[in-house]
Amino acid sequence: MPQFFLNKRLIVLLVSIIILVALIGFSLRERSELTSQEKFVKDTTGFVQNLVSKPAHFVAGFFQNLEDLQNTYHENKELKTRVEDLVTLEKQVQILEKDNKELRVILDKKQTLRDFKPIQATVIGRNPDRWHEMIIIDKGKTNGIKQNMAVIGSNGSLLGKVKHVNQFSSTIQLLSAMDPKNQISAIIQGKKSAFGLVDGYDKDKRLMVKRIPSDAKIKKGQIVITSGLGGIFPQGLLIGKVVDVKPDQYGLNQTAYVKPGANFYDIENVMVIKRAMRVPEAGDYLDTTKEETP
Secondary structure, three states: OHHHHHHHHHHHHHHHHHHHHHHHHHHHOOOOOOOHHHHHHHHHHHHHHHHHHHHHHHHHHHHHHHHHHHHHHHHHHHHHHHHHHHHHHHHHHHHHHHHHHHHHHHHOOOOOOOOEEEEEEEEEEOOHHHOOOEEEEOOOHHHOOOOOOEEEOOOOEEEEEEEEEOOOOEEEEEOOOOOOOOOEEEEEOOOOOEEEEEEEEOOOOOEEEEEEEOOOOOOOOOEEEEOOOOOOOOOOOEEEEEEEEEEOOOOOEEEEEEEEOOOOOOOOEEEEEEEOOOOOOHHHHOOOOOOOOO
16 A cells, blocks of 8 residues: 555656646747736736835935935035135235236336247147157248247147247157257256256156256155246246156266156147247357457
8 A cells, every 4th residue: 555655646746747847848938929827927026016116216216316415515515615715816816916017017027937928739740650759730930930949738738849840830849759959957846946957758758857966855746847947948837747766877966757747649739839038049158258369
């Protein structure tokens, strides 16, 4: 008798497995329509999901709106503070400009090393073989462009100088060009400013400011600008920011490595700087103290 029941259970188990496999195969085959049972289950499931999802989305959206409103409030508060600071700064600038004009009148000083007139130009050409050395702009002699004029980028940082001038176009030599003659008189700003010469562009894409006195206190983060004493560039054009300082091989001077303020890779629009003060000529640098021999 026990053997009979054991065989009966085995038969029921096998029949159940066969029916289950048949149902699975039936449900997996491609059909144009679902059965009534499947439709009922899917409709019921969809109704329950819809019933649950709508309140959930409403609650989540409510809290998200509250968070956005809070962020908007803080941003508005910060922007108001910035606007107030900007208004104060504008007033201070106006006062300083007025004082500056009055002092110039008193001292009868009409021009400074900082004065210049910008001429807007667009880059129209660039040699792939000399990508970091030269660019060509759409302004030339007819626009008042002259050789050795300074050129700045859209952010106001120094890019280079005019190398060659044609009638309707000009070639600009970038600061990144490896030219030993491409030297610029610079000031490293600080409590006590230090002078040096921008001379070279290293493999790490940094400008090198050389001939800085060994006793000058140079730190990372100091701003480097043009001195205006080289006779070509006006004073105050941004060159970059100091990222490292090293003594030279003899220990007499220092070299500051400067991250350029300009992007030498992506250049579309530039401004050529026409210096207001007279540009010194070569004869101005000659030593006139020596007596001429008969």
